Amino acid sequence: MAHLTGAAAAELTLDPSDWNKQRQLAHRMLDDIFNHLETLRDQPAWQPLPEHVRESLRGPLPRTPQGEERAYLDFLNYVLPYSTGNRHPRAWGWVRGSGTPFAMLAEMLAAGMNTHAAGGQQAATYVEQQTLAWLAEIMNMPANASGIFVSGGTMANLLGLAVARHAKAGFDLRKEGLQSSHQKLVIYGSTETHMWAQKSVELLGLGRSALRQVAVDENFQIRPDLLQQQIRADRAAGLRPITVIANAGTVNTGAIDDVAALYEICKQEDLWLHIDGAFGALLKFSPEYRHLVAGIELADSLAFDLHKWMYLPFEIGCVLVREAAAHADAFAAQASYLGKDTRGMLANGLPFSDRGIELSRGFKALKVWMSLKAYGTEMHGQLITQNVEQAAYLESLVRRHKDLELLAPRVMNVVCFRFHPAGEANQQRLNSINREIVLRLQESGEFVVSGTMLSGDYAVRIANTNHRSRMEDFDALVRAVLSQGEKLVSA
Ligand SMILES: Cc1ncc(COP(=O)(O)O)c(C=O)c1O
Numbered sequence: 001m002a003h004l005t006g007a008a009a010a011e012l013t014l015d016p017s018d019w020n021k022q023r024q025l026a027h028r029m030l031d032d033i034f035n036h037l038e039t040l041r042d043q044p045a046w047q048p049l050p051e052h053v054r055e056s057l058r059g060p061l062p063r064t065p066q067g068e069e070r071a072y073l074d075f076l077n078y079v080l081p082y083s084t085g086n087r088h089p090r091a092w093g094w095v096r097g098s099g100t101p102f103a104m105l106a107e108m109l110a111a112g113m114n115t116h117a118a119g120g121q122q123a124a125t126y127v128e129q130q131t132l133a134w135l136a137e138i139m140n141m142p143a144n145a146s147g148i149f150v151s152g153g154t155m156a157n158l159l160g161l162a163v164a165r166h167a168k169a170g171f172d173l174r175k176e177g178l179q180s181s182h183q184k185l186v187i188y189g190s191t192e193t194h195m196w197a198q199k200s201v202e203l204l205g206l207g208r209s210a211l212r213q214v215a216v217d218e219n220f221q222i223r224p225d226l227l228q229q230q231i232r233a234d235r236a237a238g239l240r241p242i243t244v245i246a247n248a249g250t251v252n253t254g255a256i257d258d259v260a261a262l263y264e265i266c267k268q269e270d271l272w273l274h275i276d277g278a279f280g281a282l283l284k285f286s287p288e289y290r291h292l293v294a295g296i297e298l299a300d301s302l303a304f305d306l307h308k309w310m311y312l313p314f315e316i317g318c319v320l321v322r323e324a325a326a327h328a329d330a331f332a333a334q335a336s337y338l339g340k341d342t343r344g345m346l347a348n349g350l351p352f353s354d355r356g357i358e359l360s361r362g363f364k365a366l367k368v369w370m371s372l373k374a375y376g377t378e379m380h381g382q383l384i385t386q387n388v389e390q391a392a393y394l395e396s397l398v399r400r401h402k403d404l405e406l407l408a409p410r411v412m413n414v415v416c417f418r419f420h421p422a423g424e425a426n427q428q429r430l431n432s433i434n435r436e437i438v439l440r441l442q443e444s445g446e447f448v449v450s451g452t453m454l455s456g457d458y459a460v461r462i463a464n465t466n467h468r469s470r471m472e473d474f475d476a477l478v479r480a481v482l483s484q485g486e487k488l489v490s491a
Pocket residue numbers: 094095151152153154155157194196249250251276277278279305317
């Protein structure tokens with residue numbers, strides 16, 4: 001025994017040799033990140049990495065220990081100040097949520113637990129299930145809908161499409177794959193559908209040509225008449241339509257497809273209705289604006305992103321699937337080493353491994369569960385309402401100014417506009433002025449906005465999923481756009 005005790009004492013571990021010292025470092029880390037979050041307004045929204053910082057981020061593989069303190073200081077000095085800034089109160093580029101201090105702590109707790117959340121008899125399984133059920137209730141999906149938390153919108157949509165492909169292929173796709181000589185499968189979405197759809201059809205082996213991109217109307221909504229025509233033409237050509245992707249909030253303008261019309265088409269044509277509600281679906285939290293996404297609960301699968309409009313830190317997306325059996329049919333697999341016993345730790349199996357492609361997964365639901373408990377659906381609804389009203393306010397400022405032009409209808413939290421001084425009609429010149437405005441705003445460190453092309457016009461675009469913004473920030477944005485625009489025109 002003496003020998004065994006002696007051997008154990010010499011063995012290595014990554015636990016601290018001095019727990020109090022690590023505790024002190026941990027408290028310092030928390031203080032630093034809280035100070036950082038508390039003073040975001042005083043910091044640049046974005047700043048480019050200076051050469052000396054890039055240099056510091058390069059280096060040889062560390063073979064010998066440098067110590068935790070040193071590793072932390074490198075983070076503090078060279079990493080923390082240089083991000084793409086979505087947590088800043090004046091950041092509205094692309095669609096990136098702003099994170100919350102409380103959910104950051106939940107993330108830390110999940111990492112501390114380091115549980116394997118594929119399922120099994122542990123509290124995490126029940127928390128994941130409960131949180132999915134809450135989200136199904138918020139979305140008005142059936143209580144027995146299935147679902148899974150994944151890293152984000154792209155993954156959530158990909159899984160939805162994978163379930164659809166299996167459910168509607170008309171043959172045992174999991175067994176035979178797409179190498180068999182069955183009919184070619186085709187999928188429909190509008191030209192405004194996010195690029196996840198292209199990546200997904202490529203990855204699912206359907207090929208990009210299987211994604212039919214149907215034209216939109218002047219509101220950037222899919223044309224149901226053209227969709228129907230395309231489905232008929234494809235059937236006549238011997239293809240097998242399987243799925244329609246509806247957008248509940250397009251990435252470019254926040255347009256919401258006519259879900260009721262698409263639902264009817266899917267019913268008539270026996271197609272799977274998949275809805276990409278990456279941020280739009282979260283309007284369901286808001287009593288004032290949930291009517292905008294009425295009907296998304298009719299989806300066979302609904303994807304949305306909690307790191308967008310529930311403000312949670314990356315990475316957290318979710319897909320809900322109406323028919324639990326269809327969800328499991330697409331992914332469930334057996335393995336002797338994961339035997340499903342009726343007793344013990346794996347009793348009732350690994351439900352989350354059966355709903356996606358990953359086996360090992362972190363405790364993704366914890367930050368959702370804790371945030372819902374802490375703030376309730378009410379507070380989340382109020383924040384979403386606030387974001388929509390801020391976007392409406394920005395729209396009103398744009399409409400009121402003679403040198404600003406709205407480039408797309410504002411439906412929810414996305415505003416697309418440009419600087420357009422009287423007398424300037426050259427599209428190329430307007431595009432280059434507005435592109436330059438976006439870059440200058442970013443480089444000024446004052447705002448993070450992004451841009452997009454709409455019918456050939458370059459738009460300054462904001463997507464407001466920021467719980468830190470105030471009305472005055474939008475006044476400041478308009479002043480900055482005008483000032484940059486005027487400088488460029490007179491240059
Ligand atoms: C409408 C829409 N769908 C899907 C995505 C992809 O989500 P993620 O970036 O979380 O993968 C986005 C991202 O902005 C989006 O706006």
